[in-house]
Amino acid sequence: MRVFIAIExxxxxxxxxxxxxxxTKAKSEKGNFTIKDNFHLTLKFIGEVDLTLIEKIKEAIDKAVIGHNNFKLYFNKIGKFPRGSKSILWVGLKIEKELYLLYDKIENELEKINIKKEERKFTPHITIGREVVLKENFNNFLKEIELKKLPILVDKVSLMESTRVNGELKYIPLYVKNFK
Structure with a gap:
């Protein structure tokens, strides 16, 4: 089972x-775009695990969210991770202390059950497309999109399964832990 921890x-x-x-699609030559139902913020990609580890991951999530209150996130920019001539395009989130505290707690609890901490810096983002080739320069593309300041309520954390259903990639919640 392929799993990750996310904010839905x-x-x-x-x-x-x-x-x-x-x-973005209208300004792209091609790309593999995330289906709407799959939009999320990944807190921790875990990968392939067997069922015996799922219960331990749930317990780690329970411990990580103890005392955590609801908070809000906001979009702040559109970015890309270059991959040769293609890019992963994403919408970034404004850095909020509460998000980093939650991220650290999850990393620390998972480390206790032998799931290695992420070595890369945490860059909170929502992937909107992979292998995207824009028709124009990225900086020109950015000038055409202005992000709204919509509040994103964060009141729970989800353990998600990444699986294919009828050939389509689906992210299915296996466990949801509310903050209160």
């Missing part, structure tokens, strides 16, 4: 991300 979004946030993605 309300439908209005997914709808807005889809608007941004549609603008």
């Amino acid at each position: 979004f309300q439908d209005k946030i997914k709808d807005y991300l889809k608007e941004i993605q549609d603008l």
Whole structure:
């Protein structure tokens, strides 16, 4: 089973991300674009695990969210991770102390059950497309998109399974832990 820990979004946030993605598609020659239902913020990609580890991961999530209060996130920029002539395009989130505290708690609890900490710096982002080739220069593309300051309520953490259903990639919640 392939799993990760994420913050899921309300439908209005997914709808807005889809608007941004549609603008991006119109300015792209090609790309592999995330389906709307799969928009999320990854806190920890874990990868392939067997079922015996799932319960331990759930317990780690439970411990990580103890005392954590609801908070809000906001979009702050569109970015890219270059991959040769193609890019992973994403919508970034404004750095919030609460998000980093949650991220650190999750990393620390998972390390206790022998899931290695991430070595790369945490860059909170929502992937809108992979292997994207823009029709124009990235900086020109950025000038055409202005992000709204929509509040994204964070009140829970989800353990997600990444699987294919009828050939389509789906992210399915296996466990959801509310903060309160």
